[in-house]
Amino acid sequence: MTRPSSPWNVPPADRERQRELKRDAVILAAARAFRERGYHNTSLDDIAAVLHVTKPTLYYYVSNKEQMLFECFREGLGRIAAACGEARDANASGRERLIAVVRGYAEAITSDFGWCMVRAEDQDLSPQMSARIKALKSEIDQDIRRLVRQGISDGSIAAGDPKMVAFAIAGALNWIAHWYRDDASLSASAIADRFIEFFVNGLAPRVSGATAGKSP
Amino acid sequence: MTRPSSPWNVPPADRERQRELKRDAVILAAARAFRERGYHNTSLDDIAAVLHVTKPTLYYYVSNKEQMLFECFREGLGRIAAACGEARDANASGRERLIAVVRGYAEAITSDFGWCMVRAEDQDLSPQMSARIKALKSEIDQDIRRLVRQGISDGSIAAGDPKMVAFAIAGALNWIAHWYRDDASLSASAIADRFIEFFVNGLAPRVSGATAGKSP
Numbered sequence: 017m018t019r020p021s022s023p024w025n026v027p028p029a030d031r032e033r034q035r036e037l038k039r040d041a042v043i044l045a046a047a048r049a050f051r052e053r054g055y056h057n058t059s060l061d062d063i064a065a066v067l068h069v070t071k072p073t074l075y076y077y078v079s080n081k082e083q084m085l086f087e088c089f090r091e092g093l094g095r096i097a098a099a100c101g102e103a104r105d106a107n108a109s110g111r112e113r114l115i116a117v118v119r120g121y122a123e124a125i126t127s128d129f130g131w132c133m134v135r136a137e138d139q140d141l142s143p144q145m146s147a148r149i150k151a152l153k154s155e156i157d158q159d160i161r162r163l164v165r166q167g168i169s170d171g172s173i174a175a176g177d178p179k180m181v182a183f184a185i186a187g188a189l190n191w192i193a194h195w196y197r198d199d200a201s202l203s204a205s206a207i208a209d210r211f212i213e214f215f216v217n218g219l220a221p222r223v224s225g226a227t228a229g230k231s232p
Numbered sequence: 233m234t235r236p237s238s239p240w241n242v243p244p245a246d247r248e249r250q251r252e253l254k255r256d257a258v259i260l261a262a263a264r265a266f267r268e269r270g271y272h273n274t275s276l277d278d279i280a281a282v283l284h285v286t287k288p289t290l291y292y293y294v295s296n297k298e299q300m301l302f303e304c305f306r307e308g309l310g311r312i313a314a315a316c317g318e319a320r321d322a323n324a325s326g327r328e329r330l331i332a333v334v335r336g337y338a339e340a341i342t343s344d345f346g347w348c349m350v351r352a353e354d355q356d357l358s359p360q361m362s363a364r365i366k367a368l369k370s371e372i373d374q375d376i377r378r379l380v381r382q383g384i385s386d387g388s389i390a391a392g393d394p395k396m397v398a399f400a401i402a403g404a405l406n407w408i409a410h411w412y413r414d415d416a417s418l419s420a421s422a423i424a425d426r427f428i429e430f431f432v433n434g435l436a437p438r439v440s441g442a443t444a445g446k447s448p
Contacts, residue, residue, distance in 0.1 A: 054355065056272075111435055139270065164435075172436075172437075173436070174433060174435060177426045177429075180427065181435070183404070183407065183408075184404040184430050184431075185404070187404040187406065187410075188400040188401070188407075189403070191403025191404075191406055192399075210393045214392060215435055216434050216435050216436050217434045218390070218430070218432050219388075219397070219432050219434075220327070220432050220434075221388075221389070223438075
């Protein structure tokens, strides 16, 4: 079965699934528009025009522009949270699980939702929505710190300040949204490889033959 | 000699120096106001009120709000550029010089100008001003890449991708502006220490007694 070119062309089969596909298309179009023009310079008319639908059609899926931004934040952060969840369940060292989160994080931040996650301002959301986004971000931060602490205690990560290490890693990853372009030469996974190499081994050359650089 | 509480109270001695002090006070007040309320939510009246001067007085130092933002960007980026300049002249390994830049960068980004440097949008500036800010940022990026390459060639930094390492380091440092608060428990220099420890040694434990972690 090939995927239809527009979710508005899906044959009438599963109405609930159709609605979900259409809602996802609305959120994706919003994320792209916000990234291209900025949140304040984008209108619901702009997003409707991209999707070839009327503005009232959009209101069937989201109640206003603010909710679109909220859903974009949530979609992007949800991808990172999913990577953290998988890492939590994995049977591996703290360092290996942290590396898996870094990969998922890099994929999320280079996605269409990266701009919203990093460059849109929480203050454009209602206090309730902003509080929920802050809570999601805080959970991700706590997950990363926990993996660093686990790595320190299982010996796969050198002793250090888990909070500052988590901030440094998340900052380096978040900043990708500032410089990454879809047409850039490196894929998300190639960027992740290079970042992981740096995060794991550091700047200082390792003694040749030392096993510390390898996974325990 | 004690410093006067307001640069408008300086006794009439060196008029040029006075003007400079007052201009610096205007830029600093603007940086703080932008950080607190956001650029779009701050008016020249707000800044004038903080300084206890009239709006026409401000126009003696800057021509408009946009120029204030530009000067804030320039002041903050200038501090990082100064650290890069000092590193360029230093007689030390690439890694030691890079570490010195990281220290200066952390000081600049935790200063009152950090918000403007990282969270204000270039697009709020005229194309000419924006181009000058982009050029300043690009110089800093090139300086950091150059130090990484020098470190690789003098053996103080392990082989890697200088561009990606520079992006990861600058991203981690820039992101400090998102989480740092003046009343936070760690000083700029303590944050720099922890970041440097992570950047230099990485996550993987080093072999005990290995000399690679030390300065060559």
